[in-house]
Amino acid sequence: MCADTPETTVDYRDTVFLPETEFQMRAGLPAREPEWLARWERLAIYDQLRAKGSNDARPSFVLHDGPPYANGHLHIGHALNKTIKDIIVRSHQMMGHDSRYVPGWDCHGLPIEWKIEEQYRAKGLNKDDVDTVAFRQECRKFAENWVTVQREEFKRLGVTGNWADPYLTMDFHAEAVIAEEFMKFLMNGTLYQGSKPVMWSPVEKTALAEAEVEYHDHTSHTIWVRFRPVAGLDGAAVVIWTTTPWTIPQNRAVAYNPGIAYGLYRVDAADEKSTAVAGELLVLADALAESVMTAAKVTGFTRLRDVATSEFEGVVLKHPYAGLEEAQSEWDYDVPMLPGDHVTEDAGTGFVHTAPSHGDDDYQLGVKFRLPMTYNVEADGTYRTDLPIFGGQAILDQDGKEGPANVSNIKQLAWAGALLAKGKIKHSYPHSWRSKAPVIYRNTPQWFAAIDHTLDDGMGSYGDTIRARALRSIEELVKFTPVSGRNRLHSMIEHRPDWVLSRQRAWGVPLTCFTRKGAKPTDADFLLRDAEVNARIAAAFEADGADVWYVQGFKEKVLAGIVDPSDYEQVYDVLDVWFDSGSTHAFVLRDRADGTKDGIADVYLEGTDQHRGWFHSSLLQASATIGRAPYRNVVTHGFTLDEKGMKMSKSIGNTVAPQEVIDEYGADILRLWVAQTDYTADQRIGPKILKGTADSYRRLRNTLRFMLGALAGFDEAERVERADMPELERWMLHRLAELDAEVHANYRAFNFSGVFQVLFNFCTVDLSAFWFDVRKDALYCDAPDSLRRRAVRTVMDLQFYRLSTWLAPILPFTMEDVWLSRFPSEDGSVHLQDFPATPADWKDAALAQKWEGIRRARRAVTAALEVQRTAKVIGASLEAAPVVHVEDEGLAAALRSVRFDDLCITSALTVTTDPAPNEAFRLPEVPGVAVVFETAEGEKCQRCWKILPDVGTHAHAHTCKRCDAALG
Template sequence: MCADTPDTTVDYRDTVFLPETDFQMRAGLPAREPEWLARWARLGVYDQLRERAKTEVRAPFVLHDGPPYANGHLHIGHALNKTIKDIIVRSHQMMGHDARYVPGWDCHGLPIEWKIEEQYRAKGLNKDDVDVVDFRQECRRFAEGWVNIQREEFKRLGITGNWDHPYLTMDYHAEAVIADEFMKFLMNGTLYQGSKPVMWSPVEKTALAEAEVEYHDHTSHTIWVRFKVDGWVALDKKAPMAAGDERVQLPDTALHSKLQGASVVIWTTTPWTIPQNRAVAYGPNIQYGAYRVDAVDEKSMAIPGEMLILSDTLADSVKTAAKISGWTRLFDVPTDILHDLTLAHPYDGLVEGKVDDGNNWNFIVPLLPGDHVTDDAGTGFVHTAPSHGDDDYQLGLKFKLPMTYNVEADGTYRADLPIFGGEAILDQNGKEGPANVSNIKQLAYAGALLAKGKVKHSYPHSWRSKAPVIFRNTPQWFAAIDFQLHDGKGEYGDTIRKRALRSIEELVKFTPVSGRNRLHSMMETRPDWVLSRQRAWGVPLTCFTKKGARPTDPDFLLRNAEVNARIVAAFEKDGADVWYVQGFKEKVLDGIVNPSDYEQVFDVLDVWFDSGSTHAFVLRDRPDGTPDGIADVYMEGTDQHRGWFHSSMLEACGTIGRAPYRNVVTHGFTLDEKGMKMSKSLGNTIVPAKVIEQYGADILRLWVAQTDYTADQRIGPEILKGTADSYRRLRNTLRFMLGALKDFDESERLDPAEMPELERWVLHRLAELDAQVRTDYRAFDFSGVFQVLFNFCTVDLSAFWFDIRKDALYCDAPDSLRRRAVRTVMDLLFHRLTTWLAPILPFTMEDVWLSRFPSEDDSVHLHDFTETPADWLDAGLAEKWAGLRRARRVVTAALEVQRTAKVIGSSLEAAPTVYLDNDDLAAALASVDFADLCITSDLALTRDPAPEGAFRLSDVPGIAVVFHEAEGEKCERCWKILPDVGTHKHAHTCARCDAALG
């Protein structure tokens, strides 16, 4: 001691270099984020980056935005989607690309038109009484309003992009290009008018694409119906057939005779399609039998003695449904016999009239082989109405069955249909009309109803009106995807389907990879593309048909390049509304053909064609598009394999010969914390605006980064609390780093070669992380990025390096090599960590950056990821320090035992002895100040055998620890307990602190 009476009044707190920063631990994100948004807008950060790319060598990178509908506030799916896109764009920008992002909106189509119609209905108005151009203008104004609302909501999420110049499918140039793209299908021969069953919404009175329907549970009527055997005829004479046709009567074999008067039984969940029945299909590989009814229950509609022909596999289920208490299987009914049978329609004879004149059912119903028939459910026979189902339609094509047109656009039977005329299948509210029950009653009256019931099953509904849809035969416009093209774009195939499949196989990378098989299987089996909709708000099908010509005639469609050019020019000038202006047909056809010879088509294009064409007017035409018109990334929800990914592929393969994208990235759906689908009725929805109001946008973005978005994700109050806790821990790391770097000066900087091993190990970790972060960002793996950085911050930094080096930062002299090394590494760490995290947490990293580098014209988002020297990697050093950290873990665990027992309060009160069994480990520990690493005042290393009772960890062999209290006095400046404290110039200090005080 340097004095007989110790000076206990010395206060060294002002001499310790504690971290200092104005960066607040409480983020205050909801209040502060709008300030940063205003700052970025003032600086024009996005535009600055575009200008910089003009003078720097930067490869373009374009994520093409799949357009949301402009018709409502954002939901959590929007927030997830746009945040993923933003992270992709920001990360690629900071990896050295010119990453451009043009947000877009889908403005046409039924979602918006439906909203205007709802407003009309509320006012008691009829849409059909309004001029179509006026109606379209109302739709345009509605879309404009929601574009402006959604734009601000997206910007509030921190989404970067060209918000001042987005793309809108209703912009005049966009409408002109959409029409031009459509006319490429007109000119290359793939466009045709056909009549086939499509999904039809009676409520919305339009055809729907698969992407416009969603499947919900629905309770349907189910009926078993008798079709009486009325004769037999050669299969090749069966169709087209009517009672007056010339028939080839087969020999009257015993089996044929036995089946006369028997009933083939069909099962259906759509009784309303029975009037449209034109055949019954059987499965060529199904085993059938003839069953005689012997006994029935009291309420059965079966008749004792009657003979039913059924699949043997399904016979018992029919027996139960029909309440048959006893029957006898009489004999096999081979399929070659079924080949020959003909049936009577259940309504045969109900209405007088000429055979099959469209107003009665007095015609022969053929029994036809169909590969689509299975014995999984039903009876083994399928009622076939070619106008109301694709399998039925395909069978009808094969055997030339007649199409029917009994169902009107509003879901009612045509008025002159006997018995059922005018009855609704579905009413205008989407509820069941009388048609099903009427048919069931009529079948019972005719003696054809064997059984009835109800079944709950998955059924297609319109995703707008939420009403069930029907399959209805209507004249529609199609793009033939197997039509052989001769357009000079055949590198990947000569049909749209071939080009799509080869694009998927050879040109596109999918994240996750399962998306490849999903899109591929859809393209393999999809039918021709239905392009037309019977609506008003959209881009019209800009084509003309010749009066009196049939769709199959070569001159049915007017194909003229000059006409097309006039249409495009008119749309560029005045938009697609001009199509509906009186005299437009005459204007564009004048001088080329006689306008009176042609009809103008007024259907509008499927909105999926609009969005599928965006590659042309965004990627190809805009200066911020791509040189080749191909996007680097399309990123949307997994449902877009049947939506935007799909329609974009079809459209581009028809016009440019390949996929319009190089990468397809998909995310799953967002569920609540219990894994349930969100719905307002359940009260489990999470509204982005509410999350931002409570936590801030960065918390919502962090939730996105933490989740595996490629699968379904969950969100809810508890999950958000956990996300906020992760954020606080990360923010604490950043705050410490800022405080430790206060007044850092370039004169302090050291080269890595001058640094202690611990700092060189941190540099090694930074080099590892730099490679990993870039790899994960390029692979769109943000959860990988965040997880590796979060673990680095909490485990490698906060719990290890920061913990160890606090003593050097606080107590070493400013010019000490060790403190300079720590601050140098801290500076290198700062530049990397802030930029690596900026794509995920743009607001917070801006705050961190400006807290250190205040500036009126700088932003972290104007900087790239800092290049990291490869020679920082040191595998040997990393291996050594992995061993040191394992050894440290044994010591800290031993000290924790003493702390729990309240023997010590701080690890600086300890001076343990460490027993080592391994020479290499002993040498490694001796080469560093292991006491510093363990944050003890002293520490002894020995190769002596460990005494009985020494502390060990089972997973770290070769090391044991015996606790000893540190000897000496506590340094009042650094708090280490050392023998030399009190022997120096400055009272109650150790040698290190005495020297630092000067």
């Protein structure tokens, strides 16, 4: 290589062609990235690409944005999500698509309403005292503010899209379409009002969907309760076990499983603290009897006989509170024993206390056997005030803490002689995602979509029910990344109950329907179904938004001339926000000019929790309204954890804020972290990981900086055709062809870690550690018009176009910097480029196989030289002239056919098939190749530093033949 400190007075430093570039190794991303953002906005890059797509008639590609909630600053999960989406959008654009991205926001619902209520409570105000429209307008302003904040935060990440015209679920057109989509359910017969238990938040006073619930550890009371028979079972008590003592007043049956073995047990002795009585008889599942006796502090018991489940048939039990004077006959009803497959031997007693108003299994059993429903629990989680003994007591208070209801029931059961044992258990329990408070199952009148209702809508290609269409879509129409998402979503759809559409809140799109006064939900004319009414509602929402529903006189206005408004009640519940976001395919994909022709997105991408959220609701909604899934691909990412694999929590202090990463490193480092991870699983992030990411970035940047310097002044006149290139350069073109296929395949498969890995390895292994190292000599010391130097620069030019564009979706800021450093322009941008087409004839399998052997032999030589360098026999590889003994004649011929000395960066090298001496160096992983070290003979060229016999025999002092000719 060329020297900075020649050993003689002749100085040839100014004659070598060292790289020249103003591209800095220090990126300065935090300060410079905003400049590129401003540039892209000035150039309207996104709009230029849309015009390009229109002019070129490119195939459409649309990633439909799952709307984030407009209620706070971005967290690291947002950054991961939006960056993955951006890489998909950018890469498909550069692969030849018209790749459109319309960002959106979810603006209705409880999280925003809850924030406004918190503000009211802080001021000592009551939300219920405020006009509904005024309250909704405050919610709207709150959402508008956070949309503005989040939009700038997303843009700072380098996310491209139609930021000037995003979609908002609270836009008037969106609210009108959401109402229209709901009214399709009204008209096709899937909408019904039912009374069944749903997850209910006493704190928020509303029903919750599964997607609005998260599970945390919770300590619950456990009780074992005696239900005594009116007759039969030898007078033995049937023992139930429950973790919800507050549901005992709602008990209507006791369930058993005909497949479980039961026995009659006698208590023989008990601890003095036990409530069990010697001689009493209990019926228990045999598999659980011992655990029950232990819990009851029974020290001795006898199993008297088998109890066949046929003995339970027709048995009537007494409610534990039956006959109590203060109960005022509230519980003086029969409690039947009923068979149920949901009863197991996993825990408890083998009998299940059944409260149809407070559990799905209980409800299903109640429907099957026509058990009466109870309505003892109010919206705020308290018992109705007129309930004997417990009236007005809270199950959970308004802070989500346990109220007195559980303990009161335990005490009452003990006083009534029904409590056999009590305890506590720590288990996973549902909590509201927003208030973080526990929830309960509560029977309330709600509006449902019947997902097994037969539809006669002419869209039955994939089934005639919502469930059937959803399942067929999963099976036949949708590709899942990762594939595990398919089974997860399929299982959820297969087993889910009807969709609870209603929420008892104010901020949302109302259920735009009317019920006939005096009619029952089961009556055919209970709901008003009229196309003209629906059209009037939609038109009003389009003009003034959904607030008009709450304006006095609206009912009379839309029903006038069609029906008598006084005959109908207006429904004021609002739609589940998942219905809002599930309808986005209609007002974004279908209705917008930058949507899709068929209303189907190419990709929906969100976190794994959205299998029960947006993926799920969109699938159900679209199955009802367009007959199939609204997407072709579902891509799922995992959750972001800290470096130790722990969930991030502000209370723990292990969160990583995107803005903090950007301020320290720049957005491109955050984006590179995303690209390096397998996002389909949970990812980790933290200071050490980010430092490693920054190190990878610097290595990539160094590769590109060298290319920029080496390509300085390159023009088309230098270009060399492939056929005229040395083999090494033709092999490099083969590698580019291989990479081209891998990059395209990985981008199409949304596998960015695959893209990054192949490109990073190429840059660090094939380029920096091999090709650059070998060809520095030609670049620095060959004459400018030499074929070899021109070939090297030609290949490097082709590499530059590919690497700068292939990496642009991942590192948009850096690749813009790289591109403009080579092609400075007021209106140019790497993001206006496509991935370059790669000629098919660049691939050369035979050449690749040959060079695999050459590079393997080279590893043996460089390892042998490293031994000599470590022993300080030589200071540089150019001091060596090794003899390479090769057993395979074919490999030897291959090594002789190329300048193997140049490849090994030695001044001379001999290849021989003679047997190698025993002392020759051998590398175990390169069998059949041995190296004997020899020093190079001759004088050191003061220009290229090679030691050659002819140095000093040419016109220019102390130069070799090649350098003498280059100097002219």
